[in-house]
Amino acid sequence: MSAATASTFKVGLVQMRSGLEPEDNLVALLAAIDQAKRGGADYVLTPEMTNILALKRDQLFAKIAEEEHDSTLATLRELARKLGIYIHIGSLAIKASPEKAANRSFLINRKGDIAARYDKIHMFDVDLVGGESYRESNNYRAGELAVIADLPWGRLGLTVCYDLRFPALYRALAEAGASFLAIPSAFTRQTGEAHWHVLMRARAIENGCFVFAAAQGGKHQNGRETFGHSLVVDPWGRILAEGGIEPAVLIAEIDPAEVAAARARIPSLRHGRRFELVEPMAEPTYLHAVREPS
Numbered sequence: 001m002s003a004a005t006a007s008t009f010k011v012g013l014v015q016m017r018s019g020l021e022p023e024d025n026l027v028a029l030l031a032a033i034d035q036a037k038r039g040g041a042d043y044v045l046t047p048e049m050t051n052i053l054a055l056k057r058d059q060l061f062a063k064i065a066e067e068e069h070d071s072t073l074a075t076l077r078e079l080a081r082k083l084g085i086y087i088h089i090g091s092l093a094i095k096a097s098p099e100k101a102a103n104r105s106f107l108i109n110r111k112g113d114i115a116a117r118y119d120k121i122h123m124f125d126v127d128l129v130g131g132e133s134y135r136e137s138n139n140y141r142a143g144e145l146a147v148i149a150d151l152p153w154g155r156l157g158l159t160v161c162y163d164l165r166f167p168a169l170y171r172a173l174a175e176a177g178a179s180f181l182a183i184p185s186a187f188t189r190q191t192g193e194a195h196w197h198v199l200m201r202a203r204a205i206e207n208g209c210f211v212f213a214a215a216q217g218g219k220h221q222n223g224r225e226t227f228g229h230s231l232v233v234d235p236w237g238r239i240l241a242e243g244g245i246e247p248a249v250l251i252a253e254i255d256p257a258e259v260a261a262a263r264a265r266i267p268s269l270r271h272g273r274r275f276e277l278v279e280p281m282a283e284p285t286y287l288h289a290v291r292e293p294s
Contacts, residue, residue, distance in 0.1 A: 007257065009153050011034030012044040013214040013250040015230040015243045018186075019221040020055040022063055025051055026072050032249050033079060033087065039251040043086040043151065045214040046122075047230075048103070048186040050159045051092045053220050064093045064101055073106060081112030086151065086201055090184020090214050091120065091160050093140075100141040105158050105184065107149050118158035119143025122166055128190055136162075146172055155181035157209075161185040164199050167206065174207035176268060179259040181209045186216040192227025197239075205237040209265040210254055217245045217289045235262035 014032040018025045027044060036044045051072045054060040067073065072092060080087040089106040096102040103120035121144065123137040144167060147158045157173030157180065162181050171179060181203060187196055204211040210233065217228020230243035232252040241252040263269060 006254055008154040008255045009042040010040045010251055010253050011212055011232060012039060012041030012230065013212060013241070013243070013252075014044060014046045015215055015217050015228060015246075015248045016047050016050065017146055017218045017220060017226075017247050017252070018047070018049055018051070019217060020052060020059055020063070021052055022051040022072055026075060027089075028247065029072075030075070030079065032247070033076075033083075034247045036169055036251065037083050037085060039249065041085060041106045041251055043088065045088045045182055045212050045274070046090045047214045047216045048091045048184045049093060049216065050089055051101045053095075053186060053216060053222060053224065054075045054222060055222050057221070060093060060101065060139055061095070063097050066095050070094060076106075077108050077112040077114070080108040080110060083111050084266045086110060086115075088156075088158075088184075090181060090182070094132070096141050100246075101139055102143070103136070103140050103160060104161055105182070107156070107158065109113050116147055116149035116158060118147040118160070119145075120160040120163065121146070121169070128188065132188065134188075134189060146176075148173055148176050148178055151180070153254070154259065156182060157185050161238060161289070163188065163248070164203065167203065170203050170209075171272070174209055175272075178207075179212045179255075181207065181211040183211060184215070185213055189225040189227050192229065196227055196229055197231070200231050201237045202232055202237055204233040206268065208258065208259055208266070208269065210234055217243065217244065225279075230275040235259050 087108045091103050091105045094102045094104045105118040107116040127133045141190040155177045157178035213231045216226040217231045228245040232241040241250040
């Protein structure tokens, strides 16, 4: 391991500003991962859309490939083996069919093997104020399965960006044993300014998990603006590391014992209940006992 103690590890978050050329993005990424490794990172997370950030269909499909032919994935598998670290590609645009891509996350282990894959479940189909509009489902096929994977330090739940707004997914991952939640993102500037910090901290607090959120930041070649502010949040909701808008590498030391400590203080995972919904709402029986006769 790195300079971290045997019971802890260091996470590196790579904040990017991906453009329309996967080769150029890869050059910048390799330098950032090297910096993270020199900073002692044992696990490195990259943002959503690491290889390309393109909204137009023709620009996207002209550059992406099937998983077995994707050069970014192949290069990072070899790099993980060479450096002896975990590299978690937040997501790549991968050609899944002639009509649709997959927004796919890859966890690569120290041997360069793909330890886990996750296809983003929730598609970002929204209309924001000011005419900003997105239809991710036009180009991408939604995933169907939640995914967890084991790291040497604990279990990791894999998610991507817009998944952040669906807390039931994170509760399911925590109930399946996740101590760490990866939320690589390309949040819009508008929604990031409003909700990024509070949602990331909420997912950490309500599940007693560390949150790792590597992000895209700044104005991209396609004109889109992303929020940046990559975050490492501890299980008590404290921000351990935060980026700005510019590309950067963040390093934070993680003590997995803090997960058990937070869950012992607020054991909400053990207190959860399932509810039956009744319509119309039944009147509480105690009201009948105190109601004055008419």
